[in-house]
Amino acid sequence: MSLVIVGTVAFDTIETPFGKADMVVGGAALYGSIAASRYTDDVQLVSVIGEDFPQSELDYMASRGINQDGLQLKKGEKSFYWSGRYHDNMNKRDTLITDLNVLETFDPVLPESYKTAEYVMLGNLQPDVQMRVIEQMNKRPKLIIMDTMNFWMDIAMDSLKKTIAKIDVLTINDEEARQLSGEYSLVKAAAKILDMGPTYLVIKKGEHGALLFDKNNVFSAPALPLAEVFDPTGAGDTFAGAFAGYLAQTDDISFENMKRAIIHGSAMASFCVEKFSNERLKSLTTEELNARLETFVSLTSFDLVAAEVA
């Protein structure tokens, strides 16, 4: 099935305790579309770049079958740029620079060929911009997945809630779930957020894995315990891209299949953090990915034979 992915395609400068990567490629839609391209050959990218974005990276995405008809190139302008520094424990980061550049006036325009896509992944962007993508679809997609962040809860909660009301799967982290709902308990937070519109809620907990909720079920997915996280940038976007790509490939939006999609997303994200930028996703082989999926099975499997309680 075809999958529209909307979000940033950008430059990042990243400092971690392990080193510094200067002006490497990044962005939610870059990570997301590369991850999704492992699952479906009909990824349709919607984003904007400046004249400075390297052709080699566009060629790489094209080689993975990522359609770039919806990628706007702004002559004489610069791509979105983000710079950040991670703390020693890698769980926190400080933003050093955010240069919106082409993103400041970004108005997504969907090519005709995108407007009948069954699956849509809205990467983190201003909620009004995400809404304009939904509005351009010729028919209601089978599934709209939306990522967002605390920043929009701080400055655009009304717009955010309007967009959330239109989508099927919301992916946010635990602190964002608490902020959005006003509830500390994630179970209560999930109930309130599902009342806002989505059928499914994915709560990303970083090194603690992820939770999937619908009104009647909950699934707890582990994160792979890692000896070293080299650079967490893009892990959430990679997760979302693989999650969406898996669903688009299997075309099954049941709770059971969402569980599988989360495991695929978690496995793919566990590679992303091994190197800077999209390096590891580029070198990733099918065999490596399948082996890691098996690791997730062994990480969580147990059977309750021989239990006798009194």
Place this chain on the structure above:
Amino acid sequence: MSLVIVGTVAFDTIETPFGKADMVVGGAALYGSIAASRYTDDVQLVSVIGEDFPQSELDYMASRGINQDGLQLKKGEKSFYWSGRYHDNMNKRDTLITDLNVLETFDPVLPESYKTAEYVMLGNLQPDVQMRVIEQMNKRPKLIIMDTMNFWMDIAMDSLKKTIAKIDVLTINDEEARQLSGEYSLVKAAAKILDMGPTYLVIKKGEHGALLFDKNNVFSAPALPLAEVFDPTGAGDTFAGAFAGYLAQTDDISFENMKRAIIHGSAMASFCVEKFSNERLKSLTTEELNARLETFVSLTSFDLVAAEVA
């Protein structure tokens, strides 16, 4: 199999956002032995109480088959007393009062009938006291499980490491694992801690579940997402008691069986937090416990059919 459980039997005064419980019974060995008694009828308690400890609670423990030959009663003295207040999110608490009372001079004395137990659970106590229990055993138990806390890492690291060198399973939380090892990554922390002596390490992550490590394997157990945590006091001790009790019942100390023991521990702990003190453990039925075990299965189970990655 017989299971010796050493630890505090005490009074707690607890304040949570939901209310206050004044001078209710608690302590690691109280929670642990009640939880373990669901699995084995040969729980052997080692602890100390003052004259103020209610006979009704001792009678209750006796009714669950908990052997109290190793429970010292100090005439004219008071039981150990702890008072704490939980923050609104229930993940943090402040200690208000710690009155050691009988604990100050506690020297565990094992009755002869305890000294051949195959399983030993050392609840959180001064590491030298835990060591004196090990030294009294007539033969090396099949499995020694030890719980401890950051307090002993702060003031008695040398004694702590000596005791850790003598045991098989260490149960600590994630921050304690980091403090004990000096490593932030839990994978690296686990490797260092296993080098200190234990064959298994259980890292308790509260609302994020638990990790089980041996030198070659890792298992990620979920915590049950709860709408409300009424009082977390005793959850870790209940976890450890059910974990130890399950192992003593099944008499199988393989990695696969440790996984099951962790699920049982997590399930039992999820009841403990529903009410103050040991109230919920007392009212818990076999049917409720079995139903919750099934919930843990559905919470984590997935199958990776139909995955095709490129």
